[in-house]
Amino acid sequence: MASRTRSEQEARYVIFDTFVVNDARHYYRTVLEEARRAASQVNRLRAAFGFLGGLGAAVIGLIVQSTPAIVCPASGDNVFCTASPIVALLTASVIIFPMLSIFLSLLPLIFEWDERIQVYETALENLEVADAVSPIAEMKDIEYSAAVRAFTQGTLDVMHDEAVIYGDSAFSPENIDQER
């Protein structure tokens, strides 16, 4: 039969706590930290490239407006006809930097850093809630058994809720009705 002794329950609890709860906690924290850093790095780069593109455009405008040397001869078409290499370089930067900024601004749509931060922050908080009902050595056998079950089920529920980003339902219809 599958009846288990107190020592076996304790052993299973210790293994679960070490290999699941602590591992999940470590994983959630790592994901959170990496998502925050990645989002921050991309955001800064995006802002920097946008800034450089705008700056390039402003400098071109300034050069064109303030430098008498850049005046098109009669045969020329426009201001770029006598453009110096600096103006050519700035022109390229006005095209390239905003494009890089656009590229970077689309990355969060692929990697979903903000969504991940939200999901794993909630998971981490809920993990602590599950941890709060963890068994205590002084408990009697029945209470200990119930506490192990509540703790384990709570942790698995957190792992289930974390998977909602892949389309799992966080609530069953019954629970949705209760929420209403």
Place this chain on the structure above:
Amino acid sequence: MNSQPPETDSKMTIQSDESRWRLPVWMREMPRLRAAKEPVSAFQLIDRGQLRQLVTEKNLDKEAVTRIESDLDFLEYELLRLFSDRDHKAGLQQNRHRLYTVQYITLGVLAVCVGAMIAVAVATNPTLVPYLAMFATLLALLMTFLGTISGREPPVEQWYVNRRRAEMLRREYFRFLMRLPPYQDGDDFQIKRTLSQRAADINRGLDVEGDAKHGFTNT
């Protein structure tokens, strides 16, 4: 700067990528052009070496640990191979989805860039315009090519399906190990048979955790 990659011994994911640890975090997540074709062999959700270390440290009951190890052996044979396969497929499809998306974005950005260059070239150096237009056409052709090859087996759907099943298998692994319902009562062979059936059901897309009975199809 550290000379060693950070320790990543978490069992929450099989996929680890230590070759990119020197890159900025956002670059580490960029998709790979060639992903591993086979799942990681001999993957364990609970490392046996660490388990033995824990048993010694915490002075756990030897007889109980023997029974737990027997459970782990059964789980490895019956469930872990399914989990490993699903996790691997999820990783492949995730990489495929990200690769296509990054390629689309790159081509789109390049197309806008070439468009801007054409506008400048028309005014400054019209001889460049045909070449730039040719390049823009090439980009449009590449986008069509990408659209054609990415339409087969939509990667997002495959990624989500495989990931969902992998995560459900992972939870079932610990549900069995901790003898939560439906594994709390009965003979050992009955419990093991229940696990085999539920693992097979999860693997084929049935929601054994309860939603299915309310009408959800969780495939």
